[in-house]
Amino acid sequence: MAKNKPKSTTELKQLGKKIVHSIDKGKNPYIELPVRSISNIIFDQKIKTLKLGDKSAKRFFFNVAHAKKFVQTVEVAKLTYNLLEEGKHASLRDVFYMAKRTIPETKINLVDDQSESDSVIEDLELITNCSREQLNVNANKMGSVAGRVIIKDGKDTINWAKLGSGGWSIPSNVENIKFKNITAKYVLYMEKAAVWERLHEDKFWDKQKCIIMSSQGQTTRGIRRLLQRLNEEANLPIYVLTDFDPWGFYIYSVLKFGSISLAHIAEKQAIPDVKFLGITADDIEKYDLKKHLIKLNEKDLARLKQMAKYEWFEKNKDWQRQFKIMKELESKAEIQALSSKGISFISEKYLPEKISKKEWLD
Amino acid sequence: MAKNKPKSTTELKQLGKKIVHSIDKGKNPYIELPVRSISNIIFDQKIKTLKLGDKSAKRFFFNVAHAKKFVQTVEVAKLTYNLLEEGKHASLRDVFYMAKRTIPETKINLVDDQSESDSVIEDLELITNCSREQLNVNANKMGSVAGRVIIKDGKDTINWAKLGSGGWSIPSNVENIKFKNITAKYVLYMEKAAVWERLHEDKFWDKQKCIIMSSQGQTTRGIRRLLQRLNEEANLPIYVLTDFDPWGFYIYSVLKFGSISLAHIAEKQAIPDVKFLGITADDIEKYDLKKHLIKLNEKDLARLKQMAKYEWFEKNKDWQRQFKIMKELESKAEIQALSSKGISFISEKYLPEKISKKEWLD
Numbered sequence: 255m256a257k258n259k260p261k262s263t264t265e266l267k268q269l270g271k272k273i274v275h276s277i278d279k280g281k282n283p284y285i286e287l288p289v290r291s292i293s294n295i296i297f298d299q300k301i302k303t304l305k306l307g308d309k310s311a312k313r314f315f316f317n318v319a320h321a322k323k324f325v326q327t328v329e330v331a332k333l334t335y336n337l338l339e340e341g342k343h344a345s346l347r348d349v350f351y352m353a354k355r356t357i358p359e360t361k362i363n364l365v366d367d368q369s370e371s372d373s374v375i376e377d378l379e380l381i382t383n384c385s386r387e388q389l390n391v392n393a394n395k396m397g398s399v400a401g402r403v404i405i406k407d408g409k410d411t412i413n414w415a416k417l418g419s420g421g422w423s424i425p426s427n428v429e430n431i432k433f434k435n436i437t438a439k440y441v442l443y444m445e446k447a448a449v450w451e452r453l454h455e456d457k458f459w460d461k462q463k464c465i466i467m468s469s470q471g472q473t474t475r476g477i478r479r480l481l482q483r484l485n486e487e488a489n490l491p492i493y494v495l496t497d498f499d500p501w502g503f504y505i506y507s508v509l510k511f512g513s514i515s516l517a518h519i520a521e522k523q524a525i526p527d528v529k530f531l532g533i534t535a536d537d538i539e540k541y542d543l544k545k546h547l548i549k550l551n552e553k554d555l556a557r558l559k560q561m562a563k564y565e566w567f568e569k570n571k572d573w574q575r576q577f578k579i580m581k582e583l584e585s586k587a588e589i590q591a592l593s594s595k596g597i598s599f600i601s602e603k604y605l606p607e608k609i610s611k612k613e614w615l616d
Numbered sequence: 617m618a619k620n621k622p623k624s625t626t627e628l629k630q631l632g633k634k635i636v637h638s639i640d641k642g643k644n645p646y647i648e649l650p651v652r653s654i655s656n657i658i659f660d661q662k663i664k665t666l667k668l669g670d671k672s673a674k675r676f677f678f679n680v681a682h683a684k685k686f687v688q689t690v691e692v693a694k695l696t697y698n699l700l701e702e703g704k705h706a707s708l709r710d711v712f713y714m715a716k717r718t719i720p721e722t723k724i725n726l727v728d729d730q731s732e733s734d735s736v737i738e739d740l741e742l743i744t745n746c747s748r749e750q751l752n753v754n755a756n757k758m759g760s761v762a763g764r765v766i767i768k769d770g771k772d773t774i775n776w777a778k779l780g781s782g783g784w785s786i787p788s789n790v791e792n793i794k795f796k797n798i799t800a801k802y803v804l805y806m807e808k809a810a811v812w813e814r815l816h817e818d819k820f821w822d823k824q825k826c827i828i829m830s831s832q833g834q835t836t837r838g839i840r841r842l843l844q845r846l847n848e849e850a851n852l853p854i855y856v857l858t859d860f861d862p863w864g865f866y867i868y869s870v871l872k873f874g875s876i877s878l879a880h881i882a883e884k885q886a887i888p889d890v891k892f893l894g895i896t897a898d899d900i901e902k903y904d905l906k907k908h909l910i911k912l913n914e915k916d917l918a919r920l921k922q923m924a925k926y927e928w929f930e931k932n933k934d935w936q937r938q939f940k941i942m943k944e945l946e947s948k949a950e951i952q953a954l955s956s957k958g959i960s961f962i963s964e965k966y967l968p969e970k971i972s973k974k975e976w977l978d
Contacts, residue, residue: 337959343817345810348955351908395809396832398757398785407780418769418793423760423785426813431780447757448707451788455705470758546713593710597699
């Protein structure tokens, strides 16, 4: 149960009060919020992060085009308020099912499709200036972590260095964990669980005094937030290890600059300190990986072209060079190609060498 | 480093010795192994598990059609032997890169595609009668576990009841963990991580004296083996919780009877004790979920039809009834539909009620 009311509860209450106030005064109640369409997404050069522009819109109750969305917003606000009051968390899918009720004496469902309740949750993030996680609505759980950190989570004290071969399973929501003791000097984040297991078996985090973290494929919100908290609260640099392909580069891009689909909270989620450790075009030359190149397919090529034009990469010479070489090679390379040099080449040579020589891309 | 030589090392050595023996005698060296094609896969009614039939084949070195596969088998056998000797583990992808070398003075790669080294690993499972994991080749890592269990993994003692909101991240290989203390009465395995987080937040495993385990989507080999070990070594019943759809049913089917693609080791992986807890057609009626049904698409329908004909379901009246109702409803239902009854309905009412009334399908 929530003891100290969190900010999100106060904000949701505020939203309700405003609406009640309008009704009491006999006015048409409305909710004002920033426009989330692509036309209102900008890249802020100063803070090097995607964010929303200044355009905002009002959503009225007495407006045929707005009424349904207005009611959905109030309903989902109520649901999240109740979650906060009960100290419970729900997934987006749960919220959908909870909101999907038939309006009495009609045949109309409040929501018919999850995209509707999802969209309202994003609105509420803007209205309350709280993240979905602060509204107790969780994203999907994924990923593992190990390293020189002791945390406190609820009543449990967990030492990330003493969890056997599995490591700690990262929850979808990391708002409430507390860092008790950190003796790591940096965080290494990788896209592949198999690479994590390799480094973990080699006790890489112990020898290198660091933290190793991975998801499988996309970086979940729980992982992004955990990386961000380790960066902000413990000043740890974050290094990213992915394949040499457009998708690997984009994993870095999202962590560092924010994602287009979540531009409305990019500013809150971006971690400007993130560095890209590899695999780079230079590694392919240096570590003799040419033999293990894989031909780029059409989708890869299209993605590469698109990425090279992103505002945040456009004037970055180092990154443009990577894009150019990838295009010339017409090829990608996987992290695991390093295994051709020996199973522990990555943990004994590649990574220690790159980190000590500061061979990263920024 | 391996202290007591594992069985897999001995078996691999045996394979090598046989080949050397043939060479010494001036004979054409060969490797004999069971045929893995669909024509040799049978469902054993007695043990209720998929398995391979009696057909076997010989792979000769001096045979143009066999030579490459013969050499690949010997090469990968050597790689896994080295892994075992070094006490290290590799992923299938690693094995591919390690095996992908050019034969000296030719332009021929030993393997060109991962499917070739994967296939050889499956052969080696049969030749050595050891699982891939016992050969130190790991599948992908996925999933979380929490509950009333203390394990020992390497030097670490890990209490699955004291891992905060995250739980223990299940490694890809669970051969070497030891169960020190189990006070759980059963294992609840679910396909969705979000449902796991719901039950974990409600301390379901504590109140119900059990273990909760989940992956995300497919059940990995690490999870299957962990469930199997908990079943065999601690006699715990395994209950499966999935969506009411053909894919959810298939998750149960694979756990209980083995999978067609891994029929060559199904006998070793199947857990005949597994019970299907839900969601069932009866739940939809009883818990008033009709409103939350989702139309089956063509792929779902095709899968449903296919599954109803599987030998192990064909004569099972209870399952045929489920398939029939699903077909009549032309609909599926998700676990999360239970959230429409309240966020903790699943942990406070649905599951305790079903388990205490033994309302499962076998």
